[in-house]
Amino acid sequence: MQIKSVWDGNEAIARFTPRPYHTAVPGYVYGGLLASLIDCHGTGTASAAAYAVTGREPGTAPYLRYLTASLRVNFLKPTPLGPELVIHGRVKEMAGRKVVVEAWIEVNGETTVQGEVVAVQAPDHMIEALLNRA
Numbered sequence: 528m529q530i531k532s533v534w535d536g537n538e539a540i541a542r543f544t545p546r547p548y549h550t551a552v553p554g555y556v557y558g559g560l561l562a563s564l565i566d567c568h569g570t571g572t573a574s575a576a577a578y579a580v581t582g583r584e585p586g587t588a589p590y591l592r593y594l595t596a597s598l599r600v601n602f603l604k605p606t607p608l609g610p611e612l613v614i615h616g617r618v619k620e621m622a623g624r625k626v627v628v629e630a631w632i633e634v635n636g637e638t639t640v641q642g643e644v645v646a647v648q649a650p651d652h653m654i655e656a657l658l659n660r661a
């Protein structure tokens with residue numbers, strides 16, 4: 528998704544403006560795209576939180592990267608196509624290699640999508656693959 532998730536010490540925020548081809552019902556954003564945003568931002572939030580609790584600088588080695596073990600998405604209201612979406616992520620639970628992140632999407636100040644990501648720390652060989660991707 529190429530989103531940039533920014534950690535503010537309490538939660539992570541990302542912004543994304545869907546394009547006209549991200550549509551299913553005319554005028555509204557495709558749900559699969561919204562689920563992907565929750566997924567990407569949820570795993571990014573898990574990573575940022577893992578660095579924060581260990582007092583480490585984000586993005587430094589040894590790398591802390593997360594895989595999606597479970598993704599749940601509730602579409603509360605149709606999401607209008609056009610305005611910028613604000614994706615929020617907040618840690619609900621953190622234990623061992625697992626981080627549970629609650630995430631939601633706001634448009635025009637209204638929450639239209641709510642989700643939860645169970646993220647598990649990626650094994651070393653997958654972290655290598657993530658770091659080496661084009």
Ligand SMILES: CCCCCCCCCCCCCCCC(=O)SCCNC(=O)CCNC(=O)[C@H](O)C(C)(C)COP(=O)(O)OP(=O)(O)OC[C@H]1O[C@@H](n2cnc3c(N)ncnc32)[C@H](O)[C@@H]1OP(=O)(O)O
Pocket residue numbers: 532533534539566567570571572574575585592593594595596597622623624625645647648649657
């Ligand atoms: C803000 C700044 C940003 C920073 C910059 C970040 C940049 C970041 C960019 C990269 C971002 C890439 C994001 C990729 C996001 C995908 O797209 S990942 C692709 C889709 N996911 C997959 O392919 C995963 C496939 N599944 C697996 O590989 C394995 O099942 C898993 C998920 C690694 C878990 O297996 P495992 O390592 O054997 O883990 P296991 O010991 O069984 O379980 C560990 C814990 O997780 C729990 N768990 C495992 N599976 C589940 C499940 N399905 N449901 C609930 N709990 C579960 C277990 O119960 C256990 O919990 P505890 O008992 O410890 O409480």
